[in-house]
Amino acid sequence: MDKKITIPGEVSFVAGLLLVSFAISLMVIAGFGISTISSLPYVLSCIFNQISFGIWNPVFQIGLLVVLLAITKRFKSGYMISIVLSVLFGMILDFFVHTLAGLPTEFWQRLLYFIAGYPLMCVAIALMVGSKIPLMIIDTFLNDLTIFFHVTYRRIKTLFDIICVVLSVLLSMAFLGHLEGVGIGTVILACITGLGVHVVNTALSKVIVIKPWSSKLGGMVK
Template identity: 30%
Template sequence: YLCSFLVGFAFSELLDVNEAWINILPKTIPLRVLYFVISYLLICIGIALSNRCGLPIIPTDLFPRELSEIIKVKYSKVKVSFDVICLTITACMTGLILGHINGLGIGTVLAAFTMGKVIGLIGDEMDKHFRFVNFTQHR
């Protein structure tokens, strides 16, 4: 958990550093789509890797991973359901509190409905090439 905390802290600091220069990138529609695809795939790879190594690096993805193990349902199904429920709650709360839905773009909706499946596919591909072993149990 300490390692997870350090990774999360470093990640948040890197976000702050990158925020300073990210606004200089061109913002045409094709490039925005490219940025979305690249970030989407990087997030999916990161979550699949986090799931394989067992670290709770991303707390919002720790819950679906552990729930899928507890209820014996495939991770991708739990993840998509979790993301869609969170998206729905966010939309309802935003609509009720602000009077309109704000901050939920097509990318967010697309990611909620597809990311679990893509993470599962990437994880399955990782399993073909890598094996993660807990060093405390492997002897």
């Protein structure tokens, strides 16, 4: 059996962060709808366009952290890293959205962007979750609520996705008069992203081992 390659968790997370930002940017240009998690910040950026899509992401996530703290009344040191990572994610996302803004937008090209974005997003999520370092606020929010309420992650994630989509639709129709960020692509991603991440995780686990350089990072999320 071939020896597996060891990749630092910090490298894995940064690679995932870059890939997911790029994938989301492609899906924004595709215009078929983006992931449920990104839909609400995107709609807010369309309504209050003085603030960019990238900046709305950490604003949204920090809001989730406030809600989490109000519910659990427990602060973890890893939350500070999560805040920094969320801000970094927003900056990278704005960079890619701006950089890719000039891409051609014929129907077949937009379809290609969406199709390419899906596997990139799955790989990105697998790398970020597998990094074993403090996750983005949104991941921490879902994980900690799962533990606090003693329910399955799937139940919390499903409820969260529904709330995000409903709010996105309501805000879009109320302020813009049409749907933004939510479409057939959103439904497709909600149905198949979990499967895609599982497939990528299985494939990656056969060839690589992800381990953080710093042993303290893993303990910060506990």
